[in-house]
Amino acid sequence: MTTEEGRQDRGTDREDGDFEEYADLGATTENAMDIAETSMDRVRKLVPDETLADRIRQKSVHATGDPEFQHLVRFTGETAEEPVVAGARAVLEERPIVTDITMVKAGITGRGHDCPVEKAIGNGAELAARTGMTRTAASVLELDRRGVYDGAIAVVGNAPTAALALADCIEDGTRPAVVVATPVGFVKAAESRKRLRDVAGEHGVPAITNVGRRGGSGLAAGLTNELVHVASDARSGEVDLP
Amino acid sequence: MTTEEGRQDRGTDREDGDFEEYADLGATTENAMDIAETSMDRVRKLVPDETLADRIRQKSVHATGDPEFQHLVRFTGETAEEPVVAGARAVLEERPIVTDITMVKAGITGRGHDCPVEKAIGNGAELAARTGMTRTAASVLELDRRGVYDGAIAVVGNAPTAALALADCIEDGTRPAVVVATPVGFVKAAESRKRLRDVAGEHGVPAITNVGRRGGSGLAAGLTNELVHVASDARSGEVDLP
Numbered sequence: 001m002t003t004e005e006g007r008q009d010r011g012t013d014r015e016d017g018d019f020e021e022y023a024d025l026g027a028t029t030e031n032a033m034d035i036a037e038t039s040m041d042r043v044r045k046l047v048p049d050e051t052l053a054d055r056i057r058q059k060s061v062h063a064t065g066d067p068e069f070q071h072l073v074r075f076t077g078e079t080a081e082e083p084v085v086a087g088a089r090a091v092l093e094e095r096p097i098v099t100d101i102t103m104v105k106a107g108i109t110g111r112g113h114d115c116p117v118e119k120a121i122g123n124g125a126e127l128a129a130r131t132g133m134t135r136t137a138a139s140v141l142e143l144d145r146r147g148v149y150d151g152a153i154a155v156v157g158n159a160p161t162a163a164l165a166l167a168d169c170i171e172d173g174t175r176p177a178v179v180v181a182t183p184v185g186f187v188k189a190a191e192s193r194k195r196l197r198d199v200a201g202e203h204g205v206p207a208i209t210n211v212g213r214r215g216g217s218g219l220a221a222g223l224t225n226e227l228v229h230v231a232s233d234a235r236s237g238e239v240d241l242p
Numbered sequence: 243m244t245t246e247e248g249r250q251d252r253g254t255d256r257e258d259g260d261f262e263e264y265a266d267l268g269a270t271t272e273n274a275m276d277i278a279e280t281s282m283d284r285v286r287k288l289v290p291d292e293t294l295a296d297r298i299r300q301k302s303v304h305a306t307g308d309p310e311f312q313h314l315v316r317f318t319g320e321t322a323e324e325p326v327v328a329g330a331r332a333v334l335e336e337r338p339i340v341t342d343i344t345m346v347k348a349g350i351t352g353r354g355h356d357c358p359v360e361k362a363i364g365n366g367a368e369l370a371a372r373t374g375m376t377r378t379a380a381s382v383l384e385l386d387r388r389g390v391y392d393g394a395i396a397v398v399g400n401a402p403t404a405a406l407a408l409a410d411c412i413e414d415g416t417r418p419a420v421v422v423a424t425p426v427g428f429v430k431a432a433e434s435r436k437r438l439r440d441v442a443g444e445h446g447v448p449a450i451t452n453v454g455r456r457g458g459s460g461l462a463a464g465l466t467n468e469l470v471h472v473a474s475d476a477r478s479g480e481v482d483l484p
Contacts, residue, residue: 039429065426065455106348107459158460184307184460187281213307216460217349218400218426 046070052088052239053080056208056226063222064214072214074193076179076200076207083178083206085241087227088234090153090177091115097153097224098143100136100183104157107221112232118148120162133161140165149174153227156181156196157220163192167199179207180223182215189213288312294330294481295322298450298468305464306456314456316435318421318442318449325420325448327483329469330476332395332419333357339395339466340385342378342425346399349463354474360390362404375403382407391416395469398423398438399462405434409441421449422465424457431455 039062046067047058057070077083097117099105105119121135124142128135136159143149149169154176156163160183170176181196183189193209200207208223233239281304288309289300299312319325338358341347347361363377366384370377378401385391391411396418398405402425412418423438425431435451442449450465475481 039427042428062427063458065428065431065457101348103345103348103459103463106343106345185281185304186284186307189307215307216305216458217345218458218460221345 051081052084052230055230056084056223059222059226060210060219063219069210069214072210072212074197074207074209074211076197076205076209081242083208084227084230086206087153087178087180087208087224088231088239088241090151091228091231092234093177095151095153095177096148097155098148099155099157099220100140100162101158101217103217104155104220107157107217107225108155109225109228112228115153118143134159137161137165140169144169144172144174149176152176153224154179154181155220155224156183157215157217159183160185160188160192163196164188167192167196170196170199170203170205175203176205178227179205179209180220180227181207181209182219182223184213184215184219186213189215293323294326294472297472298326298465301464301468302452302461305461311452311456314452314454316439316449316451316453318439318447318451323484325450326469326472328448329395329420329422329450329466330472330481330483332393333470333473334476335419337393337395337419338390339397340390341397341399341462342382342404343400343459345459346397346462349399349460349467350397351467351470354470357395360385376401379403379407382411386411386414386416391418394418395466396421396423397462397466398425399457399459401425402427402430402434405438406430409434409438412438412441412445412447417445418447420469421447421451422462422469423449423451424461424465426455426457426461428455431457 043058043062047061047070048054053075057073060069060073061067075083091113094114097108097115099108099119101121102119105117108117120139120143122139124138125135127142128138140162154166156166163181163183166179179196179200181193183192190211190213197207197209230239234241285300285304289303289312290296295317299315302311302315303309317325333355336356338360339350341350341361343363344361347359350359362381362385364381366380367377369384370380382404396408398408405423405425408421421438421442423435425434432453432455439449439451472481476483
């Protein structure tokens, strides 16, 4: 253990040059921007960089740290680009981004968009208590009852039951602008995404999901943030949305 | 699109039996508890269930949805159990849980512990602006300057530079009760965990990390939550902490 005086010497009193190694993604400092580019450059060597769908595939690799993940992403729409374009347009139109849980909401970037960001969890407690369904599923149904999901960017990162509830809402007539769903786990995660793909495909709702048991909150937030980045590039004229 | 009247028929007016499929982890309802057990039962068939370290390995599989992840977890200490015991004891002593970013903090369970939960990000802005280091690294150094990390459960889920900064703090004399570090990515993530293992090992700080590029906020939160669960089991007498 060090003394309080010793502690005063740390951090702020170091030579600035000592800090060059501290740089990374998501930070706003100059050094951090450089490293963020380095990281995406490495990903672009591992994943094709030709289409808007490729940008989502790249982000999936970036978020999971696994080059193989690019092959696990699924796009529901007339083309693979459709859900990316729909998502970027929804960002430009400042539609709400609605996440299943707090953790996914916390991962949504605050920059590059003016969309309200809302989480479902915390709503529908009475419904959960009465029916025994999960709090996340009840929260999705409760927000849907209020019309929150129509035209929204609907994001499910954690809870398979939230994905199942969202699929039911779509079947019942709700039309999100786009769905991003990557719940993780051994019980119902893959099945819930499969059902969401089936229902979304049937009802013309664009969706970005993955196959397999993997996924999670970080992936869902990362893919949603990439929709924001595509929207930013469209705003600046770097990307043409078809 | 549906009418407002149609919307009223959804959710709360369904037959309760329709909701049996909505059940999952982390929820507090009866149905959800059953499914959480089912999920962990499946994981226990894939991962040994003999030691406290196995519980962390199991949780890594549960959090990532990948049975192979059990082989990527590393335990720094005299034994593989040491960081798990140190973490559980720290939970019982109500030590602060200090995360790197908001997303990891959002993933820490609110049940089974009375530890304050704090995030580093948001601190050290002046240091970041002056030096060009990342905001996350600066935030770790700033909290360390205030003595926050001594005796704490130090969790890094996202930022390699936060892990590098934490390693420097340990080298400079800071002694967390335990470190949980699983930053993800292609730039410095694996290297930062390696450095943390080296420094933690050298200075007798117990640590739970992983090898490879994978990891992330969900994993870090999940492993920390498992320390909380071990502590709960110790409190109830189900587990003896050596």
